[in-house]
Amino acid sequence: MNLTAEFSGAPVDAVQQENRRTVLIADADPMFCSGLRRALEEELGRYEVVAEAGTPAEVTRLLRGTEPELVVMDLALARNLGLRADRLGGLLPRPPKVVLLTDGGCRDGLDEALDAGARGFVTRDLDAGLLGAVLCHVLADGCAIAPEVFGGLMNRTAGCQAQFARAHHRIRLLNDSERHVLQLLGHGFENAQIAEELHLSRASVKTYVSRLLSKLHLENRTQAALVANETGLAGRA
Numbered sequence: 001m002n003l004t005a006e007f008s009g010a011p012v013d014a015v016q017q018e019n020r021r022t023v024l025i026a027d028a029d030p031m032f033c034s035g036l037r038r039a040l041e042e043e044l045g046r047y048e049v050v051a052e053a054g055t056p057a058e059v060t061r062l063l064r065g066t067e068p069e070l071v072v073m074d075l076a077l078a079r080n081l082g083l084r085a086d087r088l089g090g091l092l093p094r095p096p097k098v099v100l101l102t103d104g105g106c107r108d109g110l111d112e113a114l115d116a117g118a119r120g121f122v123t124r125d126l127d128a129g130l131l132g133a134v135l136c137h138v139l140a141d142g143c144a145i146a147p148e149v150f151g152g153l154m155n156r157t158a159g160c161q162a163q164f165a166r167a168h169h170r171i172r173l174l175n176d177s178e179r180h181v182l183q184l185l186g187h188g189f190e191n192a193q194i195a196e197e198l199h200l201s202r203a204s205v206k207t208y209v210s211r212l213l214s215k216l217h218l219e220n221r222t223q224a225a226l227v228a229n230e231t232g233l234a235g236r237a
Contacts (some may be wrong), residue, residue, distance in 0.1 A: 132188020
């Protein structure tokens with residue numbers, strides 16, 4: 001598992017505890033759970049793992065006991081639950097957003113996962129920067145899908161890899177502020193965190209995001225995060 005190799009985000013102590021989003025990790029591999037917890041809590045620093053579940057029974061019990069905002073779950077474990085919306089927390093007063101993890105670029109299970117209400121379908125070896133972007137996008141009611149043809153991540157309605165290649169070349173059209181915002185999107189920052197980091201209003205950040213998406217001919221923040229990571233922009237100081 002290599003979730004942290006390409007991430008260099010803000011230090012954990014710069015993030016206020018009360019702003020952390022709660023996450024339930026569900027995976028039968030305890031070492032994977034431990035690594036994912038470390039990536040979420042220490043490297044990304046904007047999430048609190050409230051529980052780890054390794055069996056279907058534990059998932060059901062801990063979902064009810066912790067009521068997390070996010071569930072990051074292995075596809076195989078979700079299938080053992082029946083991969084139904086009610087068993088993925090759909091009956092809770094505040095149903096969590098569910099991101100399912102799959103091996104490699106395989107799309108097996110994608111359709112049933114979406115039918116069950118999952119908002120994310122991504123690979124287990126996703127690096128921490130893109131993982132943070134995925135979770136932010138899902139929390140904002142987006143849908144993040146790992147494409148079967150090439151590595152990385154884009155929205156289900158995105159075009160093709162050539163679209164991202166064009167976006168790489170168009171980065172030169174961004175001004176310094178837009179480029180900095182794009183860099184922070186690559187680290188998975190939400191608008192409020194970007195505003196705090198750059199000492200801007202949230203309205204200004206929203207304007208910068210809209211402007212850079214337009215200049216890069218992209219559809220959403222997740223695509224922008226992918227471009228930032230693929231070009232190395234997200235890794236720069």
